[in-house]
Amino acid sequence: MQRTVTVIRGIKGIKDITPEQMPKWSVVEQTAHALAHSFGFHEIRIPVFEKTELYVHGIGGATDIVEKEMYTFPDKDGTSLTLRPEGTAGVVRAFIERGLKTYQPSRKLYYIGPMFRHERPQAGRLRQFHQFGVEFVGSVEPSADVEVITLLWRFFSALRLPGLSLELNSLGVLMDRQTYKKDLVAFLKTKEDLLCENCRRRVDANPLRALDCKVPRCREATTEAPYLTDFLSPSSKEHFDRVLQGLQALAIPYSINPRLVRGLDYYSMTTFEVSCSALGAQNAIGAGGRYDDLFETLGGTPTPAVGFAIGLDRVILALPEATLPAREPWIFVASFGEKGRPAGLSLLDSLRSKHVKADTDYNASTLKTLLRSADRLGAPYVVILGDDEVTNNQVILRNMATKEQENYPLDVASSAILSRLRFQQTRRNIN
RNA sequence: GUGGGUGUAGCUCAGUUGGUUAGAGCGCCGGAUUGUGGAUCCGGAGGUCGCGGGUUCAAUUCCCGUCACUCACCCCA
Numbered sequence: 001m002q003r004t005v006t007v008i009r010g011i012k013g014i015k016d017i018t019p020e021q022m023p024k025w026s027v028v029e030q031t032a033h034a035l036a037h038s039f040g041f042h043e044i045r046i047p048v049f050e051k052t053e054l055y056v057h058g059i060g061g062a063t064d065i066v067e068k069e070m071y072t073f074p075d076k077d078g079t080s081l082t083l084r085p086e087g088t089a090g091v092v093r094a095f096i097e098r099g100l101k102t103y104q105p106s107r108k109l110y111y112i113g114p115m116f117r118h119e120r121p122q123a124g125r126l127r128q129f130h131q132f133g134v135e136f137v138g139s140v141e142p143s144a145d146v147e148v149i150t151l152l153w154r155f156f157s158a159l160r161l162p163g164l165s166l167e168l169n170s171l172g173v174l175m176d177r178q179t180y181k182k183d184l185v186a187f188l189k190t191k192e193d194l195l196c197e198n199c200r201r202r203v204d205a206n207p208l209r210a211l212d213c214k215v216p217r218c219r220e221a222t223t224e225a226p227y228l229t230d231f232l233s234p235s236s237k238e239h240f241d242r243v244l245q246g247l248q249a250l251a252i253p254y255s256i257n258p259r260l261v262r263g264l265d266y267y268s269m270t271t272f273e274v275s276c277s278a279l280g281a282q283n284a285i286g287a288g289g290r291y292d293d294l295f296e297t298l299g300g301t302p303t304p305a306v307g308f309a310i311g312l313d314r315v316i317l318a319l320p321e322a323t324l325p326a327r328e329p330w331i332f333v334a335s336f337g338e339k340g341r342p343a344g345l346s347l348l349d350s351l352r353s354k355h356v357k358a359d360t361d362y363n364a365s366t367l368k369t370l371l372r373s374a375d376r377l378g379a380p381y382v383v384i385l386g387d388d389e390v391t392n393n394q395v396i397l398r399n400m401a402t403k404e405q406e407n408y409p410l411d412v413a414s415s416a417i418l419s420r421l422r423f424q425q426t427r428r429n430i431n
Numbered sequence: 432g433u434g435g436g437u438g439u440a441g442c443u444c445a446g447u448u449g450g451u452u453a454g455a456g457c458g459c460c461g462g463a464u465u466g467u468g469g470a471u472c473c474g475g476a477g478g479u480c481g482c483g484g485g486u487u488c489a490a491u492u493c494c495c496g497u498c499a500c501u502c503a504c505c506c507c508a
Contacts, residue, residue, distance in 0.1 A: 009499085064506050068432075086508085115508080120432075122502060131508060209506095263507055273508090284508055311508030336466080371468035379468095386466060400468070 013119070013127030023324055024316050029112060031158050032132040032310075036110040039151050041134050044109045046090040048116075052080035058089030058298055060265025062206060069117040083116035086264070087133045088291065088307060089298070095137060096300035110134040112312070124282035124314045133288075135307035142239050145270045145290060145306050146246030152274060152286050152308045153252050161285070161318045163277030166253065169260035170240040171208075171268050172232045174293065180231035181207055187225050194221040211259040227258045236269060243270055262287065266294040270306065278318045285318065286310035329421050330357035332379035334370035337387035343410065344385045347395070350414035356421065374400065383417070385410075 010016065017025055036043070052072050059066050071083040084090055091109055112132045119125060134151060136144045149166070156164055171177060188195070188203045188210055195203070199210045199218050211222055232240065247254055254272075262271045271289035279285065288308025295303040331351055335344020344360065351358035361373035367386065374382045384396040384405075395413045397420065398405045408416040 012499085069506080117507080119506075120504095121500095122504095125507075129508070133508095281503060282507075287508065309508060314508060334467090367466045368464085368468075373468085375468040382468085384467075388466080396467095398467080403467090405467090 013121035024319055035155055041108040041110040044111055046094050049081050049083050052082040054089050071116045085117045087111050091135050107138045108136050123280040130312040131309045133309035137305040140304040142242035145243045148306050160323050166274050167257040167260050168254050168272045169257055172236040176232050176236055180228050183226045191221040208261045212261045229258050266291040268292050276318045285314045329380050332374035332382045333360040334382050335385040339390040340386040343390050354418050
């Protein structure tokens with residue numbers, strides 16, 4: 001018989017998170033939840049797909065994301081739908097749809113979930129990736145910017161990520177950018193023959209991006225380009241200064257990068273990005289900024305807001321082993337024989353009902369194979385329960401590391417084991 | 432979308448100027464040890480050499496194509 005069915009593989013750039021990787025994800029997600037809560041943010045779960053127009057209008061039609069990276073498909077009735085490439089547009093849509101006023105307590109929202117972009121995969125870049133993002137809605141105060149950036153920074157600190165740096169810039173308000181753009185374009189035109197092909201196109205399409213180009217010759221050509229920060233209106237400038245002061249007061253280290261330009265159209269005023277030197281080329285690990293015009297763009301009443309998004313897959317890549325918590329103790333039940341087996345099954349159930357993690361291996365039937373299973377599963381304790389034990393109304397509790405064994409009466413075994421584990425636990429905590 | 436690298440056992444990789452039954456380590460299964468795991472020793476199973484075509488008496492090896500994985504560019508988290 002020849003096997004003709006081909007194995008169905010997963011989709012390119014879309015990965016499983018295996019049980020081995022889950023402890024890291026749990027730590028990261030729990031940290032996100034706990035920290036967001038402590039800052040007064042409320043979780044929101046928005047759909048993973050929306051009408052395509054939401055992203056086109058929200059993110060900007062000329063951005064790479066909208067132009068070539070979206071998973072877009074027609075619904076049965078022809079409506080164009082898109083898997084969300086980022087979270088902010090969806091949150092803002094939900095916010096507007098529900099009405100800001102009746103949504104009072106949740107002016108500070110956060111989300112965790114998968115995003116989708118059709119890019120060529122590489123280290124730290126997937127087609128389905130995961131973001132933790134927050135949106136602080138309804139405040140123009142620089143303190144709101146500071147709070148969001150603080151949360152961003154504290155999140156990475158809590159996870160002890162190495163090699164972090166925070167960069168800030170201010171894009172000013174639309175007016176500032178318009179006057180600046182004129183100057184910048186004029187400057188770029190004088191250097192046009194020095195720029196790369198890409199940047200030459202950018203001069204007209206999106207001149208700000210030319211400053212962000214990584215081609216060395218372009219960097220050189222634009223070293224004397226006018227700085228956007230010099231074109232900020234007095235109020236924009238003051239806002240930025242107060243953000244910087246706020247960060248200094250909280251001892252959050254940053255540097256100002258006048259070339260920092262975000263890839264989404266909706267940003268204004270403060271923008272920021274955290275990169276991690278422990279990663280490869282894709283080292284932007286979290287970024288965000290203010291987007292005071294987005295609500296209006298999406299048909300809502302003008303509402304200021306500031307937020308960030310963190311790439312959790314990249315966080316996982318940079319996460320040091322030391323951040324993982326100690327494993328909880330648990331019991332492997334090694335029961336065998338005609339009488340031992342059923343006694344073991346009820347002991348398993350009894351332990352579990354007392355919230356003691358307990359497991360066994362139904363495929364192993366001899367003490368030898370059971371112990372080997374326990375060893376492979378990394379069980380710290382094994383309960384040995386054979387026919388002899390049942391006859392004598394006892395169980396053996398074996399410490400796998402020390403090989404010490406203790407006997408307990410079978411009929412009270414689960415509670416005896418529970419208190420034994422508690423004793424071990426508290427002793428460990430004291431030490 | 433563009434470029435580079437790599438596809439040989441479950442995993443990490445060797446592989447002879449192209450030549451008979453393609454190897455190692457780790458892992459897995461069994462035994463030494465029929466109520467005590469890890470260690471040691473002994474034995475065993477497991478491979479369309481990514482796929483398709485070409486050159487050749489002969490291809491894992493050379494050529495072409497293709498697919499997959501991967502890194503980088505672009506861009507982004």
